[in-house]
Structure formats: C-alpha cells, structure tokens
Amino acid sequence: MLYHVQIEITLKPTVMDAQGTTIERALHKMGHATVGNVRIGKFVTLEIEAKCPNCARGAAEEMCRELLANPIIEQYHVAVVESEAVV
Amino acid sequence: MKFGVVQFPGSNCDADCYHAIGHVTGQEVRFVWHEETEIGDLDCIVLPGGFSYGDYLRCGAVARFSPVMEAIQVHAAEGKFVIGICNGFQVLTEAGLLPGALYRNDHLKFVCKPQFLCVERTDLPFTHFYAARQVVDFPIAHGEGRYYADADTLAELERNGQVVFRYCDAQGNVTPEANPNGSLNNIAGICNAGGNVLGMMPHPERRCERLLGGSDGKKLFKGLAESLRVLEISKGLR
Numbered sequence: 251m252l253y254h255v256q257i258e259i260t261l262k263p264t265v266m267d268a269q270g271t272t273i274e275r276a277l278h279k280m281g282h283a284t285v286g287n288v289r290i291g292k293f294v295t296l297e298i299e300a301k302c303p304n305c306a307r308g309a310a311e312e313m314c315r316e317l318l319a320n321p322i323i324e325q326y327h328v329a330v331v332e333s334e335a336v337v
Numbered sequence: 338m339k340f341g342v343v344q345f346p347g348s349n350c351d352a353d354c355y356h357a358i359g360h361v362t363g364q365e366v367r368f369v370w371h372e373e374t375e376i377g378d379l380d381c382i383v384l385p386g387g388f389s390y391g392d393y394l395r396c397g398a399v400a401r402f403s404p405v406m407e408a409i410q411v412h413a414a415e416g417k418f419v420i421g422i423c424n425g426f427q428v429l430t431e432a433g434l435l436p437g438a439l440y441r442n443d444h445l446k447f448v449c450k451p452q453f454l455c456v457e458r459t460d461l462p463f464t465h466f467y468a469a470r471q472v473v474d475f476p477i478a479h480g481e482g483r484y485y486a487d488a489d490t491l492a493e494l495e496r497n498g499q500v501v502f503r504y505c506d507a508q509g510n511v512t513p514e515a516n517p518n519g520s521l522n523n524i525a526g527i528c529n530a531g532g533n534v535l536g537m538m539p540h541p542e543r544r545c546e547r548l549l550g551g552s553d554g555k556k557l558f559k560g561l562a563e564s565l566r567v568l569e570i571s572k573g574l575r
Contacts, residue, residue: 261440264487265440265485266443266519268441268442268443268444268445268519269441269445272445292394317394317398317402318394320395320398320431320438322430322437322438322485322486322487323438323440323485
C-alpha cells in the first residue's frame, strides 16, 4: 500500500525560536493583538510503500530521528494517510 | 604533518584553508574530495566553511552522508585530529562528532565581522601556542552559528573544559553584549572529550597574514603541526 506521509518539524518549546518571535511581533503590529506563541517550522511530505500505516509511520519516524529533524533542537509530528485519500 | 582539506559541493573556504595551511604556515596539505574514502595519509582533516549541499534541510545535515565522513569517523576514533570551521563545525555536530547543535542567530541576520575571542584552553595541540586566556580577533561569517546544547550537555562541556573559544570583548570580558549570535555561554568553539576534534564558528584561516589583518590564526595550525612533530620524535625515541 502506498502511504502519504506529512511531517511537521519545529524547534522544541525549550529552544528559543527567533523567527517565531519576530513574526509574532509583526502580527501584533498588524493589529492581531491576541496572537501568541508563534512557532516557525518545516513541512515535509513524502510517499512510501509499506505493509501497514504503522510501518509507514515507523519508517518516517526513523527518517526524522536520523536526518529530517535534529533531535537536539527540534521535535517532529508524523501524520500518515493512505495515498488514495489524498486529493 | 599532513593536512587534508575536505571539499563538499558548496564548500567555499577550502582554498583559504589550503592557502593558510600550505603557503602561509608551510605545512604539507592536499584537498580531499568528499567522495574519497582513503585518507590514511592524513594527520589532520579540516572541514572548511561554506554552504555544503546548499545548506539544504539544516546546515551540515546532508554533508554527513558524504562517503568521506565514514572515513573521518574512523580517523577521529583513532585519535587523529579534526578541525571543523564554520560550516565544518556544523557538519561535526550533525555527524555526532561534537555535542550540541548550531542554529539560526538570535537576531536572524547573517553576521560578517571581526570578533574577539578568549582562548579558554591552551593545553590542547590546537591551542598550546596561545597564552592562557589570550584574546584573539578572528573573523566570523555565519547566519546559523548559535550554539545550543541541553542543560546537562552544557554542564558536562563546562565541567570537562571542552569550551575552547568564547566570544568576548577586546578586554576579554565574556558578556552578553560581546555575544554575536546568542550562543549559550558565549560558546564559539568546543572540542570533544578526547581533545582531538575541534569545532569553531570563527575563521582562523582568515587571520594568518598581516596583510589580512593579523596572524593569530596561524598559531592554531602551527601549534598543531609542532605538537605532532614532538609526538613523533617521542615515539621514535621509545
């Protein structure tokens, strides 16, 4: 089965995100005074042939640990959907 | 002593390193293409600055997978010398040869200027030609040079004396104002526990000739060559 994987990578909450802070200030200047905790990250999509959704997730998580994210400063979130469900 | 300067696609300080080590410091040096796997002839590997693999994903993240890196892991494990400068430092942290990570400067700007550093360790082969707590002035040029490590790792680095260079002012005061990128504890350069792998964001190779503003950087390469010469003599006597 072909699975479509979406991966979000952001700096850990304990790591100061200078981009997020700067964008937050800009949003406040636009008048969005109630906006807070803006974080900037990366979004990776990929397709993977795997036996089951959990197999696809496991492979994607390994990719995150080894390359796509730097676990020292970043955290990641993996979402797996069957390829047919993606328009 | 023989140096090897690694060339990744996107390295751009490789020729500067080669010039500083070969022409200025008078050491034997050759280029090492990133696909090479035979580096047994080399005593010290230099990972130069630049933008290896276009800084794709994260600085240094992809260079880690170049064939030469496996040979460098072995080289380092044998206790041979490795110096990573700027992007080379980023590659060393991504490859796990040095602890911590380097990420976006706190002010988000690319910073390119002369920078005072305090030499914190002078008992290393890399730094024994410097005086204790000597202040040197090396150029920095990076957008992602902010050193980060979790609290435990940072405490261990400090406890082991693995911080080799710290950002400071002209008088050697390590202050938040003298910190050009938000690095934790003003860290500009660290070594591994064995003291044979050094990573630093500032560029010693750009401070090797008076014409270019000073020659303090030369002491790093010369000191290392002298250490190895003494080591070889002592081995020969045994």
